[in-house]
Each structure stands twice: as C-alpha cells, then as structure tokens.
Amino acid sequence: MSLLTVGSVAFDALETPFGKTDKIIGGAATYITLAASYFTKENNLVAVVGGDFPKEMIDLLEDHGVSTEGLEIVQDGKTFFWSGKYHEDMNTRDTLITELNVMEHFDPIIPESYQGTEFLMLGNTVPATQKLVIERMAKRPKLIMLDTMNLWMNIALDDLKSVLKLVDLITINDEEARQLSGEFSLRKAAAKIMAMGPKTLIIKKGEHGALLFQEDRIFFAPALPLEEVFDPTGAGDTFAGGFIGYLASTDDISFENMKRAIIYGSAMASFCVEKFGTERLVNLTQEEINARVQDFVNLSSFEIQ
Amino acid sequence: MSLLTVGSVAFDALETPFGKTDKIIGGAATYITLAASYFTKENNLVAVVGGDFPKEMIDLLEDHGVSTEGLEIVQDGKTFFWSGKYHEDMNTRDTLITELNVMEHFDPIIPESYQGTEFLMLGNTVPATQKLVIERMAKRPKLIMLDTMNLWMNIALDDLKSVLKLVDLITINDEEARQLSGEFSLRKAAAKIMAMGPKTLIIKKGEHGALLFQEDRIFFAPALPLEEVFDPTGAGDTFAGGFIGYLASTDDISFENMKRAIIYGSAMASFCVEKFGTERLVNLTQEEINARVQDFVNLSSFEIQ
Numbered sequence: 001m002s003l004l005t006v007g008s009v010a011f012d013a014l015e016t017p018f019g020k021t022d023k024i025i026g027g028a029a030t031y032i033t034l035a036a037s038y039f040t041k042e043n044n045l046v047a048v049v050g051g052d053f054p055k056e057m058i059d060l061l062e063d064h065g066v067s068t069e070g071l072e073i074v075q076d077g078k079t080f081f082w083s084g085k086y087h088e089d090m091n092t093r094d095t096l097i098t099e100l101n102v103m104e105h106f107d108p109i110i111p112e113s114y115q116g117t118e119f120l121m122l123g124n125t126v127p128a129t130q131k132l133v134i135e136r137m138a139k140r141p142k143l144i145m146l147d148t149m150n151l152w153m154n155i156a157l158d159d160l161k162s163v164l165k166l167v168d169l170i171t172i173n174d175e176e177a178r179q180l181s182g183e184f185s186l187r188k189a190a191a192k193i194m195a196m197g198p199k200t201l202i203i204k205k206g207e208h209g210a211l212l213f214q215e216d217r218i219f220f221a222p223a224l225p226l227e228e229v230f231d232p233t234g235a236g237d238t239f240a241g242g243f244i245g246y247l248a249s250t251d252d253i254s255f256e257n258m259k260r261a262i263i264y265g266s267a268m269a270s271f272c273v274e275k276f277g278t279e280r281l282v283n284l285t286q287e288e289i290n291a292r293v294q295d296f297v298n299l300s301s302f303e304i305q
Numbered sequence: 306m307s308l309l310t311v312g313s314v315a316f317d318a319l320e321t322p323f324g325k326t327d328k329i330i331g332g333a334a335t336y337i338t339l340a341a342s343y344f345t346k347e348n349n350l351v352a353v354v355g356g357d358f359p360k361e362m363i364d365l366l367e368d369h370g371v372s373t374e375g376l377e378i379v380q381d382g383k384t385f386f387w388s389g390k391y392h393e394d395m396n397t398r399d400t401l402i403t404e405l406n407v408m409e410h411f412d413p414i415i416p417e418s419y420q421g422t423e424f425l426m427l428g429n430t431v432p433a434t435q436k437l438v439i440e441r442m443a444k445r446p447k448l449i450m451l452d453t454m455n456l457w458m459n460i461a462l463d464d465l466k467s468v469l470k471l472v473d474l475i476t477i478n479d480e481e482a483r484q485l486s487g488e489f490s491l492r493k494a495a496a497k498i499m500a501m502g503p504k505t506l507i508i509k510k511g512e513h514g515a516l517l518f519q520e521d522r523i524f525f526a527p528a529l530p531l532e533e534v535f536d537p538t539g540a541g542d543t544f545a546g547g548f549i550g551y552l553a554s555t556d557d558i559s560f561e562n563m564k565r566a567i568i569y570g571s572a573m574a575s576f577c578v579e580k581f582g583t584e585r586l587v588n589l590t591q592e593e594i595n596a597r598v599q600d601f602v603n604l605s606s607f608e609i610q
Contacts, residue, residue: 088489089489090489184393184394184395185530185531185532185533185534186530187530187531187532188532188533205513208510208513208514209513209514209525209527211530217603218530218603218604219604219605219607220514220527220530220604220605221607222514222525222527222605225490225491225492225495225516225523225525226490226492227490227492227493228490228493229490256607256608259607260607260608260609260610262607263607263609293609294609297609298522298523299523299524299525300524300525300527300605301606302524302526302561302564302565302567302568303561303565304565304568304598304599304602305565
C-alpha cells in the first residue's frame with residue numbers, strides 16, 4: 001500500500017560530543033520517508049524547500065524511491081534550517097538556530113497522483129497545517145498517523161486538539177504525553193490522550209523504548225542498548241517512518257501487526273543514531289535490518305514454564 | 306534449594322504524595338525475604354534489630370516461612386531507622402532521617418543450621434560486612450548475589466571492589482552503573498563492571514524496566530506501566546528477592562532461567578509499589594502472582610513473521 005508523508009525537509013547543522021557537521025539534509029519528512037523506503041515502494045512526499053536546496057539531496061530521496069512530485073521548491077526562498085548542540089548525556093540538547101524560512105508559509109498541496117494514498121503520516125509541524133492536509137485528501141486514508149511536540153501544546157493547543165480528533169494514531173514522547181494529559185502516570189496519560197481522538201497512541205521513551213496503547217491493550221517495545229549513541233537527531237522520525245512503512249507494506253493495521261511495526265521502527269531508529277544525520281539510514285541492506293530485528297527478538301524474548 | 310539473605314531489617318517512616326506512615330517494618334532483607342518467600346521454602350535471614358523491634362514483626366516474617374534464627378536482637382540497642390519523603394514524580398526522594406543504631410556494629414553471625422545454603426543474597430549494606438559473610442560461609446554457595454548503592458562507591462570503593470571479585474551477580478541501578486564504571490553507555494558500563502568480577506549484572510531502571518547482562522548476552526525486562534505508584538520503597542529489594550527466590554526454587558542458574566527470574570522479580574516489585582511498605586507484599590496469592598506474570602508476557606511478547 002502507498003504512504004504519503006507530509007512534513008519538513010530541512011538543513012540541519014549538528015554538534016554532538018563526537019563532532020559537528022556543516023549543513024546536512026534533515027527534517028522530519030526526510031527521516032520518515034527514508035526509513036519507510038525500506039518497506040513500502042509507494043512513498044509519496046509533500047514538503048517545501050528553498051532554491052538553495054541542492055539537487056543531489058532531492059536525488060538522494062528519489063534514489064530511495066521517494067516521489068518528490070509533491071516537494072515544492074520556492075526558488076527565491078531559503079530552506080528551513082535548524083542547528084542544535086547535544087549535551088554529554090545525549091538526551092538533552094540546545095537549539096542554537098531555528099530559521100523557518102519557506103516553512104513559515106508552507107501550504108501543503110497534494111498532487112493529484114497522491115490522492116487515494118492509504119497511509120498518511122503527518123510529520124511534526126504546525127497543527128493547522130496537519131489539519132489542512134487531512135481536509136485536502138479526497139478520500140480519508142485507511143490510517144492517519146500524527147507526530148507532534150511540546151511547542152504546539154504551548155502555542156497552538158486548540159489547533160492540536162482539533163486535529164487530534166481526526167487522526168487514528170499519534171506518537172509523542174513521555175514528557176509530551178504528561179504535558180498533554182496533565183497526568184504523570186503514563187497509563188493514565190494514555191487513557192486521557194486516547195479520549196481526545198486517536199484510538200492508538202505510541203509513547204516514545206528514547207533509550208527506554210516505546211509503549212503502544214490501544215483500548216485496554218499495552219505493548220512495551222525495548223530499545224536496543226547501544227555501545228554508543230553518536231547522534232540522536234531524527235531517531236523519533238526514523239522510528240515513525242519504519243513503523244508506518246512496515247504497516248503500509250503489510251496493509252495490516254491490527255494491534256498484533258502494530259507490535260511488529262514498532263519493532264521494525266525501533267530497529268530503524270537504532271541504526272539512525274549510529275552516525276550523523278541520515279548517513280547510516282541511506283545505505284542499509286535488508287539483511288542488516290533483519291539481523292537488527294533479530295537482536296530485538298533475542299533481547300526481549302523469554303518463556304514462562 | 307535454600308536461600309540465605311543478609312541485610313538490614315529496619316523501621317521506615319515514609320511520606321509520599323499519597324500520604325505518610327508511622328514507623329513501619331522496612332529494610333532490604335525484609336523486602337527480599339518476603340518476596341522470596343513466595344518461591345523458596347528454605348528462607349534464612351541474618352540481620353540485627355534492637356530491643357524496640359516488636360515481636361509481631363518477627364512473627365510476620367516467621368509466618369511467611371522466613372527463619373529468624375539468624376536475626377540477632379540487641380536488647381539494649383535501637384533498630385535501624387530510616388525516614389524519607391518522595392517527590393511528586395516518585396523517582397526522587399529526600400532522606401529525612403538515618404539512624405544506623407544497631408546496624409553500626411552489625412556483625413553477621415551465620416547460624417550453624419544455615420551453613421550449606423546454596424543461594425546467598427547480600428542485601429545492600431557496608432561492603433566489608435558483605436565480604437565477611439562470604440568468608441564465614443563454610444562452603445561457597447552455588448550463587449552469590451550482591452546489591453549495593455552509590456553511597457559505598459563514594460565512601461568505600463576499595464572494599465566494594467574487593468567484594469565484587471567474590472560474587473557471581475550484582476544488581477545496581479543505571480545511575481550507579483554509570484558511576485561505578487565511569488561509562489555513560491550502559492552496554493559499556495556493563496562490560497566494565499563484569500570485568501570487576503561478577504559474571505552477571507542486572508541494571509535496574511525503575512519504571513523503565515531492567516537489563517540483564519552476561520558475557521555478550523543481554524535481556525531487557527519491561528516494567529509494567531502502572532496506573533499509580535503509591536510507594537516505591539523496597540521495590541528494588543523486592544525485585545531482587547523475587548529474582549533470587551525464583552532461582553533458588555528452580556535450582557537453575559542458566560541465562561534462560563535468569564530471564565524468567567527477572568520477570569518474576571519485576572512482577573513482585575510491581576505489587577510492592579501498590580501500597581505502603583510491605584503491605585501489599587504480605588498477603589499475595591500464587592494466583593495473583595501468576596496473573597501478574599501473564600501481564601508481563603502480554604506486555605512484551607510479539608512475533609516476527
């Protein structure tokens with residue numbers, strides 16, 4: 001089945017305890033579509049960049065089977081730019097620069113050829129823009145998944161709540177789940193958030209794994225303990241991309257299959273953090289992915305006698 | 306098989322966002338032996354209390370099959386007393402009062418009838434005392450497990466390193482693992498700690514579960530997402546007690562069985578935090594434990610097709 005991803009394509013400049021980069025390709029939709037490309041063949045992208053965005057980066061997406069028909073290029077505009085520096089523990093970071101540039105007036109146009117896409121992934125961006133995308137789909141997708149962040153809870157909570165009513169699944173981190181619900185217990189938080197609209201909720205806990213909630217069911221997916229986290233940028237988006245890419249490729253949105261999808265998403269995220277930016281993500285083999293998924297099986301399987 | 310637990314039996318006074326207690330029974334060895342009592346029938350205790358320790362509390366242990374022959378009562382002394390207050394997030398707490406009392410001169414005498422015990426659990430206490438216990442065992446136990454904490458890394462690191470050489474398995478939390486090893490990555494930390502002596506290491510991550518390391522094998526056990534954590538006191542000791550009690554009852558120290566033991570330990574810990582102190586721990590049924598273990602199976606099982 002086909003996947004449509006809407007979100008940011010950007011330049012990132014990153015600094016971690018291991019080194020720093022110049023402007024490299026980044027943005028939620030970049031990580032999502034690249035991760036999903038290992039699963040689904042119909043991988044559609046709606047995003048906006050400026051005239052400064054190099055053709056090689058567009059080719060990189062196309063080479064991974066990502067359709068860039070929906071990638072708007074504003075010739076006299078500049079691409080969204082984010083720069084950040086990670087602290088020693090890799091769990092916290094400072095934003096050094098945020099230049100919205102062409103993202104400030106992002107008007108997501110859905111190409112005619114993308115209409116009918118069954119799986120819709122709304123990468124983290126302005127909630128009103130996410131809502132606009134849903135309204136512009138001629139036919140409601142089979143599954144709509146949304147990523148968001150604390151910024152929108154602070155400055156656009158009503159818009160966020162409005163779009164939450166329209167989606168099937170949302171993914172946020174533990175702190176955001178607590179902020180959105182006002183509950184410290186993640187179990188209570190999940191119940192409150194699901195009551196806002198989405199039937200399914202994924203709470204990401206970074207190095208501590210992820211929780212999948214649906215009705216009264218819970219699944220806990222571990223994170224792989226890594227020797228080294230080199231650069232966490234994009235890990236959450238890569239997780240989301242692997243997750244929804246797997247769902248789209250199997251065309252199965254049962255809870256059991258979502259459990260598998262979370263493991264695939266976690267495997268993709270575990271690759272992402274091994275190198276800067278998308279470096280590790282762009283040259284994976286199916287064998288590497290299968291072996292990594294097997295690591296997750298070994299890590300978490302046990303039998304009660 | 307039989308289990309010997311050496312550690313503190315104490316009075317605790319607790320304050321959480323949900324309420325506060327007067328002096329109730331506490332101490333590492335109390336939680337460990339109570340949790341283990343649901344698995345192993347030969348449950349031996351070496352500890353010290355003062356003349357102020359009520360007979361009902363000793364009867365409580367005896368009623369759970371814990372042998373208190375090794376419980377020294379210093380008639381003119383006072384029982385170890387700890388008082389603490391938990392913060393809103395339940396993950397951090399302030400110690401209000403610590404009165405070592407009779408624990409200050411704890412000389413662990415092993416009754417003759419305890420000699421030959423196959424499983425030895427050294428609850429968190431002065432490393433030199435833990436070492437003394439090992440030296441006083443006429444025959445080396447089949448498995449020696451040790452719990453410790455950051456305090457001993459700060460004030461008795463050489464003693465701690467000395468006893469680590471003599472034990473098979475240690476259990477510490479993630480922050481302590483990082484402190485002891487000087488490594489942030491838990492995988493690197495585990496390798497360094499295992500090089501200090503213990504072949505097996507459990508890193509407890511509280512609400513984020515636990516990691517079991519042995520040679521190049523890793524197992525990740527989830528924690529059950531709870532509606533409410535009422536009082537975390539003793540959760541780590543209860544986990545350790547359930548773990549080693551299960552190992553002792555099955556007399557199987559393979560890695561596969563340790564994975565099961567971690568699930569049983571986690572199940573016991575999940576009960577512990579539901580009420581103040583040992584309240585929930587003293588009246589469990591085997592059916593409740595089995596049902597809780599099944600919750601862990603449901604929480605973490607998935608199948609890759």
